[in-house]
Amino acid sequence: MTGGIDPIRRVSILGAGRVGTALARTLVDAGYQVTLAGSGDPEAVEMIAAFTAPGARARWARDATSDADLVVLALPLHRLPSLDPTILADRVVVDAMNYWPPVDGIIARFEGARHGTSIEVRDVLGLDRLVKTFNHTGYHDLEPDRRERGHPDRLGMAVAGDDADDVAAVVEVVERIGYDAVALQRLEFGRLIQPGGAIFGARPTADDIRRTLRPLIQRAA
């Protein structure tokens, strides 16, 4: 047992697009209580949730995060400034986002993000409990690629964060939805799993992730 923080039960997803709804379906399926919030009124998200993520509840972002054990950021990165960081204070927050110029436009801050985009997200929002995961799989692969524990074809998912307890809590979520989690004990290793990195979109196993990232991590150390 890691035992650092209580197991996660309530998950709040910010962003009701492709990624947010795919994550919502997956988490509902794994037995989590899921709320989904868009950029405004939950009424707009309610219909999206009803059809694309049945079982997830639409709420205002502020209400959804207030009692969440885990908040997942699944909005387009260029919308980040629209987020009120105070609603994320003291929460374990997952960054499932990628910097995607075709959708985000060119954003200097992320273009020059030497330590990875999650470090910038952390600094922009003033977060201290940020964990990066879910981002290196395609939103349309997330569900079909799930496998039960012990399945020979079970794929891996990297989980990068600075706080060991927070990483452990997110690792448990990843394991429960259907992937072998590989913990990376620094948020800046998130740069290794973002677009352009060796495992991005590669559908790797946990061994693939360890084998690919170990030399890169050793070099960084």
Next chain:
Amino acid sequence: MSDPRPGALHFGIGTFAFQYDDAHGDPVPGSQVLRDVVEEAVAAEQAGLDSFGIAEHYRRGMMDSAAPVVLAAIASRTQTLRLGTAVTVLSTQDPVRVYNEFATLDAVSAGRAQMIVGRGSAIESFPLFGFDLADYEALFDEKLDLLMRLLRDQPVTWAGRFRPPLTDQVLEPPVAAGAIPVWAGVGGSPQSVIRAARFGLPLMFGVIGGPLSRFVGLSRLFRQAAAEFGQVEQPVGIHAHGYLADTDEEAIEAFWPVWSGMMNAEAPKRGWAPYRRDRFDADIAAGSLLVGSAETVAHRLATGMQLVGATRFDFVAAGSRMAHADKLDSIRRFGTEVVPRVRALLDPSPTERAAR
């Protein structure tokens, strides 16, 4: 006028007008590729297909930069084929110009113009035409609004951010309100699906992989949203790539180098990892890549259309990347072997229906 009517089946061909290599491995000139596209459209009509759609890109090796011009050439060689796009990147075009071109195409083709409009997943047109990617969403919303007003309700008085205002504007040539079918092309974003429903447009899912089941909820969302917006129910379509041959194995082995080459050329630009064979096989099994014998493809297509509730299917024959002869062959097989089989599977005769 609503065309195609909800429930009526519609099968088309799509192309990206890729340059390809001749038998000696030399690239065929772009001008020849465009003349080939015209021939492919003629073959599509002869094979009994309903429509032909040309994409829009601005990059090396792709000749699809001016679809309406090619469609007009096709119009003069065909009689029944609907002439369209897949997609018109509306975000970086002037809706007034789009109206001018498609109203003219509709006139010279005696009412056969149609289009699919989308935001586009390629972004070259933004810097090329002087648009800012930061306006990606606002551009599309504004331009779709203006285009639909021009097509539905002239004279138009309108003001927006991205072009000068219009006052009691009437454009020539005239087109009856709603006569040119405009479909909304979407990649899977729920917000895009709701936008299409809000505008009362039929919906086209652009598929490049992954299980088709991911469109099931979106298709239901589309219908529910249209009802809430008080819009008439509109059809749903699927646009996907594939290749046909005598046997599944032959088709799969011939298409693998073409498709993986295409995906892997795109991978570094988009930060994707290399496209692997297991993914290819999974996409074929899931029906998002239609590769195989006519019989296999017909069954996968019928299953996929039923699953998603789609009544239209646009087939990008040979990924549009193979040689002209391969494309012609896939177009003919699709029209004469696959489509009749899919129609029978989806729309059994009254006797068969009664027997159920």
